[in-house]
Amino acid sequence: xxxxxxxxxxxxxxxxxxxxxxxxxxxxxxxxxxxxxxxxxxxxxxxxxxxxxxxxxxxxxxxxxxxxxxxxxxxxxxxxxxxxxxxxxxxxxxxxxxxxxxxxxxxxxxxxxxxxxxxxxxxxxxxxxxxxxxxxxxxxxxxxxxxxxxxxxxxxxxxxxxxxxxxxxxxxxx
Amino acid sequence: xxxxxxxxxxxxxxxxxxxxxxxxxxxxxxxxxxxxxxxxxxxxxxxxxxxxxxxxxxxxxxxxxxxxxxxxxxxxxxxxxxxxxxxxxxxxxxxxxxxxxxxxxxxxxxxxxxxxxxxxxxxxxxxxxxxxxxxxxxxxxxxxxxxxxxxxxxxxxxxxxxxxxxxxxxxxxxxxxxxxxxxxxxxxxxxxxxxxxxxxxxxxxxxxxxxxxxxxxxxxxxxxxxxxxxxxxxxxxxxxxxxxxxxxxxxxxxxxxxxxxxxxxxxxxxxxxxxxxxxxxxxxxxxxxxxxxxxxxxxxxxxxxxxxxxxxxxxxxxxxxxxxxxxxxxxxxxxxxxxxxxxxxxxxxxxxxxxxxxxxxxxxxxxxxxxxxxxxxxxxxxxxxxxxxxxxxxxxxxxxxxxxxxxxxxxx
Numbered sequence: 297x298x299x300x301x302x303x304x305x306x307x308x309x310x311x312x313x314x315x316x317x318x319x320x321x322x323x324x325x326x327x328x329x330x331x332x333x334x335x336x337x338x339x340x341x342x343x344x345x346x347x348x349x350x351x352x353x354x355x356x357x358x359x360x361x362x363x364x365x366x367x368x369x370x371x372x373x374x375x376x377x378x379x380x381x382x383x384x385x386x387x388x389x390x391x392x393x394x395x396x397x398x399x400x401x402x403x404x405x406x407x408x409x410x411x412x413x414x415x416x417x418x419x420x421x422x423x424x425x426x427x428x429x430x431x432x433x434x435x436x437x438x439x440x441x442x443x444x445x446x447x448x449x450x451x452x453x454x455x456x457x458x459x460x461x462x463x464x465x466x467x468x469x470x
Numbered sequence: 471x472x473x474x475x476x477x478x479x480x481x482x483x484x485x486x487x488x489x490x491x492x493x494x495x496x497x498x499x500x501x502x503x504x505x506x507x508x509x510x511x512x513x514x515x516x517x518x519x520x521x522x523x524x525x526x527x528x529x530x531x532x533x534x535x536x537x538x539x540x541x542x543x544x545x546x547x548x549x550x551x552x553x554x555x556x557x558x559x560x561x562x563x564x565x566x567x568x569x570x571x572x573x574x575x576x577x578x579x580x581x582x583x584x585x586x587x588x589x590x591x592x593x594x595x596x597x598x599x600x601x602x603x604x605x606x607x608x609x610x611x612x613x614x615x616x617x618x619x620x621x622x623x624x625x626x627x628x629x630x631x632x633x634x635x636x637x638x639x640x641x642x643x644x645x646x647x648x649x650x651x652x653x654x655x656x657x658x659x660x661x662x663x664x665x666x667x668x669x670x671x672x673x674x675x676x677x678x679x680x681x682x683x684x685x686x687x688x689x690x691x692x693x694x695x696x697x698x699x700x701x702x703x704x705x706x707x708x709x710x711x712x713x714x715x716x717x718x719x720x721x722x723x724x725x726x727x728x729x730x731x732x733x734x735x736x737x738x739x740x741x742x743x744x745x746x747x748x749x750x751x752x753x754x755x756x757x758x759x760x761x762x763x764x765x766x767x768x769x770x771x772x773x774x775x776x777x778x779x780x781x782x783x784x785x786x787x788x789x790x791x792x793x794x795x796x797x798x799x800x801x802x803x804x805x806x807x808x809x810x811x812x813x814x815x816x817x818x819x820x821x822x823x824x825x826x827x828x829x830x831x832x833x834x835x836x837x838x839x840x841x842x843x844x845x846x847x848x849x850x851x852x853x854x855x856x857x858x859x860x861x862x863x864x865x866x867x868x869x870x871x872x873x874x875x876x877x878x879x880x881x882x
Contacts (some may be wrong), residue, residue, distance in 0.1 A: 305504070309517045310648075310680070312499035313524020319491045320529040325488045325536075326484050328473035331492050331546035333576025337593070338600045345601065358607040373485040380489020381496070381576060382583045388497035389584030400504040400572070407587075414504075414588040417571015418578060418595020419602065426603030427577055427614060428560025430550060432574040433492075435557070437522060439550040440490050441529035443636055444623040446552030450561035457565020462511035465569055469508045 304392040320441055324366065331440020334425040336378025343369040358426070386414065402469040413468060471705070472542040493580050502580040504572030504588060511569055516651035523644045531687045534637045538694040540705050545799050551771055554618025560716040571595065622770030626696070633693035638742040639687045645681055699765075702797040710793050719792065720807035720827040723816045726779055730754070731856055735870055736776045740764055742791045742811070743782050747837050751810070751846040754853035764791040765798045772801065776869040781799040781806035781813075789844070802871055814839045817851040820860050827867070 306312070323331050342363040346353045353359040363369035373465070391394050402408035425431040428450055438452060439447025476484050499521045500506040509515035536542035568574060573581055573592045581589025607614065628632040659666060703710065715721050729737050730753075739756040741748055748758045759767050768778065778801050782788040788805045795803045806813065807827035815821045818839065847853070 306500035306517075307498045309499065309520035310524050310677070312495060313521040314528050314680070316492075316495045316521060316525035317497065317528025317532070319488065319495055320525055321532040322491070323488045324529070324533055324547055325472040325474070325542065326474050326488065327481070328546055331488070331576075331625035333574065333579065333595065334600070335576060337579075337596055340598050341600045341604070341668075344597075346606075351727060356604050356607060356613070358604045376482045376486040377489035380491075380578065380581045381493035384490035384493025384495075385497045385502060385580030385583040386493075387490075388494040389502060389580075390554045392498070394497070394502070394584050397585045397587065400581075401588065402508075410588055411591045414571045414573070414591040415595040415598075417567040417569075418573070418575075418597075419599040419850075420567030420595075421571060421573075422567075422596035422599020422601075423603045423606075424560040424567060424599070425562035425596070426560075426600050426607075427556045427610070428564065429553065429556065431564065431575040432522075432568075435550055435561075437525060439877065440526045441533060442544075442547060442549045442631065442664070443530065443626065443640070444549045444552060445620065445623045445625060445628055446554060446557040447550050448625070449552075449554060450557040450564075454565040454568065455556050455562025458511050458561040458569040459565075461566055461569045465526055466512070468570075469572075470512060 299304060303394045317438075317441075317447050323438075324442075330441065332374055332377050332430065332438070333381070333433035334422065334431040335374035335434060336372075336376075336381075337422075338426065338439045339369040339372055339375050340378070402467070404470070473546055474536065481514045488743055488861065492576070493583070496580045501577040502584050502586065502589065504581070504586075507574075507577060508569065508572050509697075513654050514663065516655055520648060521650055523647060523719075527641050527644045527684065530637055530640060531684060531691070534633050534696070535687050535694075538634065538691050538696055540697060540701075543702070543797075544696070545797065547831075549624060550595050552620040552623040553614070553620070554620065556614055556617065558618075579877075591749045631693070633696045634688070634694070637691050641684055642780070645684075649762040699794055699797060703793050706797055710796060714789055714792075716809075717828050717830075718867060719804050719866050720785075721779065721804045722827045722862070722876050723813045724806055724862040724864040725827075725866060725868065726753075726806055726813075727817075727854065727856075727859060728864075728866075729777060729779070729868065730853055734775070736773060738768065738772075738776060738778045740767055740778065740780045740791060740826045741782075741810075742780060742787045742831065743837070746844075747783065747810075749846055750837065750841040751814070751839070751845060752847055752850060752852065753781070753810075753813070754847040756847075759856070760850065761787055761790045761794065765795055768795065768801065770799070772799070776802060777868055777870065778803040779806055780804070782809050782835055783811050783837045784809045784833040784835045786833040804868060809835070816862060817859060818849070824862075826864065 319329055339362050342359045345359060346363040346369060353363050354365065399407050399410055428435055432454060435447045436451040440451055500517060506517050510518035533542060537544040567876045571592050573589060575596050576593035578596065582593050589600045625636045656666060729735065739753055741752050741756040741758045742761045742764060757767050778795060780788040780791040785805060788809060792803055792805050808831045811833060812824060812831060815824050
């Protein structure tokens with residue numbers, strides 16, 4: 297713990313990368329598949345819709361696969377992974393003295409604008425992750441390590457899309 | 471041999487632990503902070519590229535060197551199937567979301583868990599986006615499932631060279647990218663970052679040691695090479711021979727007939743006899759291939775309802791094919807006991823007292839029955855109707871990996 301003092305510095309990126317690589321390898325060695333970020337969130341959404349409108353779930357091919365009929369969308373390793381990410385992030389933030397209610401934003405945008413942009417960006421990411429069957433964790437990182445062709449195409453497009461809009465959006469971040 | 475196989479509660483707890491490590495490292499890497507992520511695209515801090523590619527090459531080196539040395543069964547690992555169309559469009563939309571929102575789904579969870587409000591809004595956005603995607607699925611169905619669909623496809627498969635070479639190439643490219651990233655960071659350095667500190671001597675030594683280790687592992691992977699099917703069968707021979715000896719994987723002709731009439735599973739019958747025997751007689755919907763190319767008839771990521779049955783005249787060829795399929799992917803595969811000969815004894819000649827699947831056939835894998843014309847599957851015994859076939863009791867051995875749906879329903 298690190299109460300009241302300056303937060304601990306972030307790890308050296310190469311050290312963090314090797315550690316993350318070991319975690320990824322561990323995931324493959326222990327479960328046969330890689331890491332995931334959006335899969336568990338998709339199941340939480342499916343479960344929420346299933347509580348509110350079970351028939352809508354059964355009629356939708358994407359949601360029905362996760363929560364159709366009597367299937368419990370939450371009883372799945374991907375949900376455990378998401379839960380683990382939240383707890384792991386919290387513990388690391390706690391030990392490093394970074395637990396603080398704040399908003400990260402560029403100096404030229406207001407807090408409310410930043411929240412709106414975060415929501416919009418998240419929306420695009422969620423939609424894209426559904427279409428691409430995974431996000432930067434499940435597709436780019438995990439699929440990249442096992443040399444999946446589709447995952448590498450995906451990864452190039454993610455960087456391409458972000459670099460393309462980086463200049464027009466420079467006022468958001470700088 | 472890796473990967474380990476856990477079930478039920480244990481599997482859940484193992485994944486929970488992996489998720490914990492994942493979240494912990496993401497936070498420590500600085501990915502709970504949108505500034506660190508956005509900086510990648512303004513070139514003054516290439517943390518995202520460095521962490522991601524170091525992670526990819528570390529895991530890649532370990533996976534492929536383990537596979538070459540026989541410690542890891544690569545065919546049992548989940549490789550995200552390639553859907554080129556959705557990957558390209560989805561990836562592009564994700565990239566745009568990345569620069570607008572400043573996170574990706576995994577990192578936004580970490581940001582939210584350290585009480586960052588923008589992270590929480592991003593998570594809400596991801597949930598709404600996934601819900602919106604669910605609503606658009608019916609419209610996008612064909613594009614989402616068919617466009618550029620290439621199934622399980624890796625770079626070594628596509629280029630037809632040993633995975634070791636690709637591993638070496640990706641490693642060298644990544645090191646080159648890190649070198650470029652260091653230069654670019656120096657060029658686009660911000661005043662707020664202060665003057666660049668010179669790289670410490672210890673850091674330099676550590677970096678060189680890391681690169682040398684990685685290069686050595688990549689070269690070892692190239693040198694040993696990925697195992698051939700025969701080698702993988704040899705590595706697993708003890709388990710496979712035990713299964714064959716127990717005869718648990720041999721199914722009675724009557725059970726196969728039952729599977730042929732079962733519309734709740736996807737039955738894949740692979741006939742490994744030569745073309746002339748196949749043309750004389752084969753079961754309806756059986757597909758023919760030689761033993762050495764039997765994998766080509768199996769989809770790369772078969773659905774859990776898939777049941778594979780191999781057959782030859784007796785059993786010899788079918789057992790070889792079964793072994794190949796078992797190491798090819800962890801398939802739900804069985805062998806027709808007594809082969810086509812015993813099938814014909816039961817359903818063509820309708821002989822009494824044909825032994826069950828525990829009995830090994832005596833023949834030397836040649837067709838015992840005589841046909842005067844090449845009738846293929848045009849005989850009734852190629853798929854005897856249920857009511858006309860002689861009834862024959864059997865103990866069911868096939869385990870369907872997905873619970874069979876309850877009957878009824880349909881268009882209710």
